[in-house]
Amino acid sequence: MGIVYLDPEGFWHDGQFMPYPLEGPQDGDLVCQATAAEALPALVNLLNQHAG
DSSP states (O other): OOOEEEOOSEEEETTEEEEOOOSOOOTTOEEEOSOHHHHHHHHHHHHHHHHO
16 A cells, blocks of 8 residues: 655745655555645646545
């Protein structure tokens, strides 16, 4: 079973994006490089489109 990681892989500090690598993902996992505030509404919209 794969895992979905929802993480921008970094953060903003003093106007500069500070990247950091995720250490947990394995082969077959999905990494979505976005914040929850960005990605979850998009996922809800996508699921609603497929539902009917």
